[in-house]
Amino acid sequence: MSNASSSPRHPQGDEVSGRGRILVVDDGITMRLYYRSVLEAAGFEVEEATNGVEGYEKALASAFDLMIVDINMPKMDGYAMLRAIRTDPALCAVPAVTISTEASERDAQQALRAGANFYLVKPVGSKELTEVALMVAGRSPR
Amino acid sequence: MVLVKQKTPGSESPGGPEVVGRDALLAALESDTASDRRSAARELAAFPETAPALCDRLAVEQSPSVRAAILMSLIRIGSPEAAGRLAEFLRSDDATLRNGAMEALQEMPDALEGHVDRLLADGDSDVRIFAVNILSAVRLRSAPAWLARVIRSDSHVNVCAAAVDGLAEIGGVEMLDDLADLRRRFAGDDFMEFAIDTASLRIRGR
Amino acid sequence: MALPKPAAGPDAKSVMTDVDYEKFCEFFYRKTGIQFKENKKYYVERRIASRISAVRAESFRDYFTMVRFQSSGEELQHLVNDMTVNETYFFREDYQFDALVDGILPAVVSRKRPGDRVRIWSVPCSSGEEPYSIAITLLERWAECDCWDIEILASDIDSRILSEARAGLYSERSVARVSTALRGKYFRPRPDGQFQICDDLRESIDFSMANVVDRTQTGRFRDVDVIFCRNLLIYFDDIVRRQTAEMFFDALAPGGFICLGHSESMSRISPLFLPRKLRGSIVYQKPLSAE
Numbered sequence A: 001m002s003n004a005s006s007s008p009r010h011p012q013g014d015e016v017s018g019r020g021r022i023l024v025v026d027d028g029i030t031m032r033l034y035y036r037s038v039l040e041a042a043g044f045e046v047e048e049a050t051n052g053v054e055g056y057e058k059a060l061a062s063a064f065d066l067m068i069v070d071i072n073m074p075k076m077d078g079y080a081m082l083r084a085i086r087t088d089p090a091l092c093a094v095p096a097v098t099i100s101t102e103a104s105e106r107d108a109q110q111a112l113r114a115g116a117n118f119y120l121v122k123p124v125g126s127k128e129l130t131e132v133a134l135m136v137a138g139r140s141p142r
Numbered sequence B: 001m002v003l004v005k006q007k008t009p010g011s012e013s014p015g016g017p018e019v020v021g022r023d024a025l026l027a028a029l030e031s032d033t034a035s036d037r038r039s040a041a042r043e044l045a046a047f048p049e050t051a052p053a054l055c056d057r058l059a060v061e062q063s064p065s066v067r068a069a070i071l072m073s074l075i076r077i078g079s080p081e082a083a084g085r086l087a088e089f090l091r092s093d094d095a096t097l098r099n100g101a102m103e104a105l106q107e108m109p110d111a112l113e114g115h116v117d118r119l120l121a122d123g124d125s126d127v128r129i130f131a132v133n134i135l136s137a138v139r140l141r142s143a144p145a146w147l148a149r150v151i152r153s154d155s156h157v158n159v160c161a162a163a164v165d166g167l168a169e170i171g172g173v174e175m176l177d178d179l180a181d182l183r184r185r186f187a188g189d190d191f192m193e194f195a196i197d198t199a200s201l202r203i204r205g206r
Numbered sequence C: 001m002a003l004p005k006p007a008a009g010p011d012a013k014s015v016m017t018d019v020d021y022e023k024f025c026e027f028f029y030r031k032t033g034i035q036f037k038e039n040k041k042y043y044v045e046r047r048i049a050s051r052i053s054a055v056r057a058e059s060f061r062d063y064f065t066m067v068r069f070q071s072s073g074e075e076l077q078h079l080v081n082d083m084t085v086n087e088t089y090f091f092r093e094d095y096q097f098d099a100l101v102d103g104i105l106p107a108v109v110s111r112k113r114p115g116d117r118v119r120i121w122s123v124p125c126s127s128g129e130e131p132y133s134i135a136i137t138l139l140e141r142w143a144e145c146d147c148w149d150i151e152i153l154a155s156d157i158d159s160r161i162l163s164e165a166r167a168g169l170y171s172e173r174s175v176a177r178v179s180t181a182l183r184g185k186y187f188r189p190r191p192d193g194q195f196q197i198c199d200d201l202r203e204s205i206d207f208s209m210a211n212v213v214d215r216t217q218t219g220r221f222r223d224v225d226v227i228f229c230r231n232l233l234i235y236f237d238d239i240v241r242r243q244t245a246e247m248f249f250d251a252l253a254p255g256g257f258i259c260l261g262h263s264e265s266m267s268r269i270s271p272l273f274l275p276r277k278l279r280g281s282i283v284y285q286k287p288l289s290a291e
């Protein structure tokens, strides 16, 4: 267990360094590790969840600056997770980026309708991922 | 004393499941009441020949709890026919339905086996990805070899990425060469290089 | 290859082959949802051996035939009683009882009219510490306790442990987390050092036998507002967990809640319930619009 959950969301002093906390929700182990390595290198703190329900649970348990959510996951897919989160007063404002393998316009629409702020299509390069994370969640490092 | 003891609430379904025949259950599967459809779906697990009817209902069913009950019964039935019908849902646009079908297929290894070749050869890369996802989690001795075949022969990056992910969990040392070949094929792709290195390390037990 | 186990008594000599063991586990799993892995063979075998001698069966095969086909189901019940892990104590994971009075019940009654019934189901209840802790918490900490018709149901698969629950006799160890004040109020110390729960509380809880994987036994639980299901699902595999979750869905009223043990999560089991954070605890809610 990391002690991450105790770090305040909007740092005012010197206690918190880095650009913010990101919740990565993906059922693939290599995906999660990849997002983690790229985002940590960019100065973010990363927590992982393996499906939508777990993602929802973790989002409730502590505050995040961004959620990166895979669409195809067991138990609760990314759309369903976002829809649920967007109706929860405590979570409706947390920015979210979805990642899917489907490139069609309709899926993008579906992601945005479910409450995503941005969507990416796999494979996602490290540069693209970092840029989007900085744009959606980034705050300048101290 | 404020806490009151009540008798345990009485049974609500008069008649009991035994007296209700298969056809009555099939009719109840179309009922307007979700709880009736749910219990009908559950009871139909005793009649394997109703798998196609359960799948027909699944295709239009909107209630998550009824869907869950139907999927559970299909798992219980566990016939190749049921698996074949479930596999058709991998093509659905409805992510919840698709994922439900995938999870169910993961629980029916024997029934699934006969459909794998066809799914891995599907023209739609997403269907191949879903098949790979299923293989990564199903209790089938042959699953790792299937995944290895995917990374040798599938040209789609996301299908291969999904297979690498599966191999990170269930692959064996005999697949390290295939992984190395794959890394050469996708040289320059950040994610693939990372994923293959991670999978190889995990397979080597580090 | 299996190494011979050290002899631990007259029955420790192998009474069952590996195939017997596999068959037995398969059967027991189907009946109870409880799964024994290979490394539990010694544990299982010892208990079966003692049942074999208790009923004077000739062999494992004879015994197994009896368990499977006995119409009363009595011997299966004996086995269940012997095989289950009943460990529990008062105010275990009590942060959840805080969530119950400060978060869950207010949410539940916000949709009810004063005097309506509030139904709580503790399953599995083991020797009763959990439902009694719930009752004490409500009496002590829930100001609105008097305004509602509160019903506490408590069930377990183990018939022997249920009679202990009804008797309400507890060891010092079991009440270790009960304050002196509460001990004085709700327990009677006995000369043998045990603590007896007071009669009012004993009578306020409806104990009954129920196997969560048996629909004929759970069908009567309906319109439940809060289910406590702690430290049971850990003994089950994915399918039985899912089946149990679906049974809870049927048992709960719309908007009803499930509380799991602290190391347990619905997230790997079922998406039918939504996680909620109430007073710092993660609990799971059946959507109000579910039906």
Ligand SMILES: C[S@@+](CC[C@H](N)C(=O)[O-])C[C@H]1O[C@@H](n2cnc3c(N)ncnc32)[C@H](O)[C@@H]1O
Binding pocket: C032, C033, C034, C084, C085, C086, C087, C088, C089, C092, C123, C124, C125, C126, C127, C130, C155, C156, C157, C158, C161, C210, C211, C212, C213, C229, C230, C231, C232, C261
């Ligand atoms: C460790 S105790 C948990 C007691 C209490 N909930 C707690 O957390 O302290 C587990 C209980 O589950 C019961 N149990 C096991 N399988 C069961 C089943 N299929 N249905 C109902 N109860 C079961 C056992 O008899 C045992 O009393």
